[in-house]
């Protein structure tokens with residue numbers, strides 16, 4: 001089964017938030033959704049969960065229209081914590097409600113995980129700490145046994161040890177149940193360890209889809225330049241990640257032979273290729289903003 005978004009557009013208060021968003025999620029995939037603050041990630045999740053209607057476009061589960069086919073709505077699980085109604089109930093009560101709403105709700109697994117993570121079954125979720133709420137959200141999401149689980153910043157607020165357990169739990173559920181997981185996060189380093197690919201939301205649309213190993217034309221270097229001034233071609237072709245004196249760390253978004261030849265020239269004392277991460281690709285995707293910000297900082301110095 002595939003979840004297909006076609007040309008989804010949404011305006012809020014006359015502002016275009018999403019504009020022709022299209023992508024597809026396949027069974028058993030873990031996909032990251034990244035974008036700057038206010039890019040529209042949560043709005044997209046609310047739309048997928050049926051809380052918000054798109055102005056245009058189609059959301060399909062294979063060839064069925066997901067928005068119109070309410071019988072399919074237990075195929076998707078999204079909790080918009082802490083605003084969600086679940087916050088007013090105890091885990092015990094939530095179980096009794098969701099057992100009706102989600103026909104495959106796995107009560108045994110839910111009880112087992114609540115116990116494993118020491119979450120109080122008789123306390124309202126609103127009285128949980130931030131980390132406990134995050135943990136509960138993940139447990140209830142996978143207990144639903146929905147095919148599609150949407151997680152908004154799932155690791156936010158969790159301590160390192162719990163984060164490791166949660167990552168393991170996500171991988172375990174995907175492996176055992178073939179669940180499809182869409183994760184919105186600003187933590188690209190942790191996303192890299194979890195996802196098969198990442199969707200970048202920029203200017204209201206999916207600007208690029210990337211998987212680290214498939215980005216052969218994006219390269220990161222550390223290099224030291226000769227002379228007093230940094231060669232112009234670096235700034236013109238790449239995103240400067242860091243500079244200390246003559247030593248520069250740079251990401252080239254569209255690395256080609258011409259750049260390779262220039263780097264091999266006499267302008268540089270040494271050059272070393274570094275492994276690329278999603279954070280580098282994210283920065284390179286917002287090269288103009290990064291450059292403007294660096295000029296402001298440079299001007300203030």
Ligand SMILES: Nc1ncnc2c1ncn2[C@@H]1O[C@H](COP(=O)(O)OP(=O)(O)OP(=O)(O)O)[C@@H](O)[C@H]1O
Nearest residue numbers: 012013017035036037038039040041042043044186
């Ligand atoms: N109910 C609302 N009323 C008015 N504007 C809204 C509403 N919901 C969202 N927006 C606007 O839509 C845009 C996208 O917001 P959204 O919360 O989807 O972004 P996001 O990518 O999840 O951001 P963040 O990474 O900061 O959580 C923002 O400009 C926000 O102000």
